[in-house]
Amino acid sequence: MLYSIRMRAAQGGAHENGGQHISGAECLLTEQNLSDTAGMLIQRALHHSKGKADFIRLTIENIAEETIQTVPMLKIESFAAADLTEGHNDAVQFLQRAGISRTAIDKAMYFLTQLKENMRGAVVMDAQSGKRLDDTGSRGIRVTKMDFKNPARAKEKLNACGFTNIHVHEAIVLASKVLSAPGVIGELCWSDDPDYIIGYVSANGCYHRITKMKPLHSNQGGRAFFVKSGTDINALRQYLEQQVVLVDETL
Ligand code: WAQ
Ligand code: MG
Numbered sequence: 001m002l003y004s005i006r007m008r009a010a011q012g013g014a015h016e017n018g019g020q021h022i023s024g025a026e027c028l029l030t031e032q033n034l035s036d037t038a039g040m041l042i043q044r045a046l047h048h049s050k051g052k053a054d055f056i057r058l059t060i061e062n063i064a065e066e067t068i069q070t071v072p073m074l075k076i077e078s079f080a081a082a083d084l085t086e087g088h089n090d091a092v093q094f095l096q097r098a099g100i101s102r103t104a105i106d107k108a109m110y111f112l113t114q115l116k117e118n119m120r121g122a123v124v125m126d127a128q129s130g131k132r133l134d135d136t137g138s139r140g141i142r143v144t145k146m147d148f149k150n151p152a153r154a155k156e157k158l159n160a161c162g163f164t165n166i167h168v169h170e171a172i173v174l175a176s177k178v179l180s181a182p183g184v185i186g187e188l189c190w191s192d193d194p195d196y197i198i199g200y201v202s203a204n205g206c207y208h209r210i211t212k213m214k215p216l217h218s219n220q221g222g223r224a225f226f227v228k229s230g231t232d233i234n235a236l237r238q239y240l241e242q243q244v245v246l247v248d249e250t251l
Contacts, residue, residue, distance in 0.1 A: 002028050002030060002065065003034055004061045004062075005059070006058070007041035007042070009022045009023050009045035009046075010022055010053060011054055021119065021120040022045065022053045041058065049196075050192070050194065067244055068244045069246070070247075072251035074205060077206055078211070081213075087212040090210050091188060097203065104127050108125055112190065112223075115220050118192050119138060123225070125226050125227070127185055141241065144240075145245065147173060167191060175202040178202070179203070182236065183227040183236055184225050186202065187202045187223060188226075189224075195216070195217075197216055
């Protein structure tokens with residue numbers, strides 16, 4: 001039997017009472033692993049490069065096995081950018097190749113670089129006009145209920161290719177779920193952690209890992225999902241937040 005476990009942490013009180021988002025994480029587990037993972041997630045919330053959380057929420061939910069959907073893991077390609085400009089130019093290219101307009105890309109880039117408050121979720125943008133389509137304000141849509149189908153095997157495979165840290169392991173799961181969602185044709189992301197400058201563009205079945213996407217020590221980061229015009233945003237949100245998805249690296 002599987003459980004969904006997720007953590008979100010903030011400083012200055014709960015997110016909904018104006019607290020600043022510090023960190024979050026989500027995975028799927030068997031009952032035997034729940035307590036250890038809960039402990040690890042609490043430690044993670046208490047020791048984060050963005051500061052110490054004073055509000056932590058853990059949510060644990062049983063999953064009905066028959067609702068689980070399996071999706072393939074995106075393939076990964078790495079791009080070593082000399083500097084921020086080159087990194088952003090690479091990102092623009094990969095997104096344009098997926099049919100996303102320059103206007104929409106520029107709006108997303110601008111959005112992610114001028115955020116005053118960290119969001120705990122992502123924004124959804126129309127891939128043509130760049131108009132923001134979700135109504136979640138400064139919260140954003142948080143993708144949950146996802147993990148590798150076989151975490152040990154998938155991490156071993158990623159480690160063997162040099163993708164060794166928790167950021168990339170978690171991001172590839174999220175990106176694989178997001179790109180499998182009806183209507184989504186691309187994603188732009190970089191971390192809000194001040195010491196982590198690698199980001200990615202996912203599009204056309206590929207996770208394009210780009211080594212420089214923001215200045216070191218900046219805590220401005222986030223995610224934008226680009227959707228085809230006419231996408232049902234309520235159905236998309238339901239999929240991203242509620243559909244249980246396992247990512248299979250063998251598919
Ligand atoms: N759903 C939607 N948005 C999310 C989620 C989620 N589950 N988790 C994080 N975000 C958004 C939110 O706005 C965060 O502030 C922002 O993304 C950054 O989150 O080496 O570590 O967890 O290949 O800091 C990408 C590169 C790392 C990895 C991304 O993001 C690599 C990362 P973080
Ligand atoms: Mg972060």
